[in-house]
Amino acid sequence: MGTALEKTILAIITLNREKVGGGSPIFYADNVEELQHLAFTMEKILDAMAHTLSDDTMIIVKHF
Numbered sequence: 001m002g003t004a005l006e007k008t009i010l011a012i013i014t015l016n017r018e019k020v021g022g023g024s025p026i027f028y029a030d031n032v033e034e035l036q037h038l039a040f041t042m043e044k045i046l047d048a049m050a051h052t053l054s055d056d057t058m059i060i061v062k063h064f
Contacts, residue, residue, distance in 0.1 A: 008062045010046050013038045015056035024059075032056075 013027045013035055014020045027042075029035035032055070039050040039058040048062040 004064075006064050008064075009059050010048055010062055011042055011060040013042070013058045013060070020057060 009024045011025045011027060012020050012022070013029055015029055015032070015035055017028055020026055027038055029038055035056070035058060039060065042048070042060045043050040046060060046062065048060045051059050051061055053059060
């Protein structure tokens with residue numbers, strides 16, 4: 001029985017350059033308003049969901 005991938009992180013948006021790393025594309029915002037704008041715009045474009053991890057970091061996740 002195989003395991004299907006059900007969720008994929010498509011992007012990370014953050015205010016904190018030192019806090020985030022990894023294999024997903026990372027977008028850096030200058031302030032909270034830009035962080036939210038980028039996240040919600042990507043959410044629509046990528047047909048995915050924006051999730052808040054902390055006050056300064058959000059991720060875009062595709063749910064299959």
